[in-house]
Amino acid sequence: MRAYLIFALKRLLQLAVVVFAGVSAAFVVAHFSPISPIETIIGRVAGQSSFSPTAVESLRQTLTELFGYDQPLTQQYLNFWSRFVRGDLGPSLIAFPTPAMELVMRALPWTVGLLTVAIIMAWLLGNILGGLAGYYQNNRPLKAFGIVAIGIQPIPYYIIAFLLVIIFGYLWPVLPISGGFAMAVRPAWSFDFIFSVLHHAILPALSLVLAGIGTWFLGMRALVSNIVTEDYVTYAELGGVNRGTIVMGYVTRNALIPQLTALAMALGGIFSGTIITEQVFSYPGLGTLLIRAVNGGDTGLVLAVSCVSVIAVASAIFIIDLLHPLLDPRVKVG
């Protein structure tokens, strides 16, 4: 138990460093952006009516003080952190004056929901099928699935989502291809709303599952086809243990641990894929928000989305890593 605590503390330190480095890098990059949020606001205000140059100048001064750009860089950086800890990243520009953080928090549940469902489905399905394919190496349907998996696995998220939009948008329009729920439905805990949400989530989730399942299938098949040559498997077979028990209980279970590590390592990539997929399906999550923020020149919002993404992914990896020694008694912690 003591060793586990030390391990957890070490990982926590690492998490802190990742978050610190990621958020600091985001601050630095955004600071050197040629797009000044002040000029964007002035442009927007001045576009609506004409102002005298002195009025514009005083507006600029007020905004500079408001954003704290008149202070030295180190002070700005410290201010940024103190506000960041309190969850305040300034107002967004595309939905002024809604705080950027509020927009992010509104989008986050959609992304987390979609991502979690898609990962669990892809991971479980891919590993179960991969385990079976590794054990029953001459099974025809599983062999065929292997060929399909090799064909789908390398296709990037965007192309898969794009193909689904073409198929279900133009060729066979039976499923909704954009939005998180139907326009006519009011967001509430009603049957209609939940049905609409699920209905709209089918294609984005399918797209993510298709993009992810091949990796797990192929990885699991390769792992299992090495494990089946182990002595203990032969012994179990000779001992007349039920085949199903051997596949699921003895073989696949042993191979799940490296697959869990692989999941932790792939999480950043899957997250990137999710926000790309969201953008294709105009799903109301972080991805769509990020693209809108970039197109609207909204520095605060881009910064908020990037920081929250870094923290979310790093925390998820942290949680998976903490589970690891609990699931595998062989892992030496400490």
Place this chain on the structure above:
Amino acid sequence: MLTTFRDLFRYNIEFRIGVVLVSLIVIFSCLSFFSPYVPEQIYTVIPDQPPSLEHWFGTNSRGQDLFWNLTFAFRNTLVFGLIVAVLSRIISIVVGMTAGYLSGWVDRGLMFVNDIFVALPIFPILILFYFVLRNDLDTYTLALIMACLGWPFDARLIRSVGLGLRHREFTRQAIFAGMSPAKIMFEEHLPYVMPIIFSTAMANMIWSIGFEVTLGVLGFTNLNVPTIGTTLYWANNHSAMVVGTWWWVIIPVILIILTFIGLFLLAVSMNEHIDPRSRLRRMGGGNG
């Protein structure tokens, strides 16, 4: 090295298909050197013509011949992928072999940095870079950024091989013979790492091209340079599927999928070849 390829070609059907697909795409992209059109020029041919004998892949709504335009697009995209692959290979070799051979605190430090990079969600970061650099984000800058983000997985893999080599007899021999660590790493150990470098290079190209296509389609890149991403961007921009110029979307998508499958098959078959157990099973024929 040559015998490896010969063996792979003889025993591995995936490798054969991969070689054929990738060669076809490379030949296709090399045709761009003979193109009668300048890729940046628009309205040089009649727009919106379906595929015909004169225009094999049809023409797009911007008045470009799609066949020749795509040769440029594939050349640019492949060159981009190659640059990222080479640069990130260099980083991962240096980091991986140093961490594996020197071990100790160097290893711990490098792997700590490595874990940070693994945990970063890359897409928001690329968007952030586009947000800052805007039109300065050309193919080469993007390649450099991608290379700086694309090394950690492979560095870890190379490190694990390096750790194993460190305790082998010949390494001790080399140390006693007075070879410097750098020399041992790059003259003695590098050949053992080479197969991994080749197979991960293919996987890395798939990864980087995937992001290039995504950024291009979203319009977050220089739109005048034909790449697969910008081709699809313009097709979307002109609502190609709605207007009915389906060839503008379908042909590039099919070609890019073939490229990905080709590269992936090469990576997978080389990976399998590295593992002697699975290699023997295949070469032994009829795995019993």
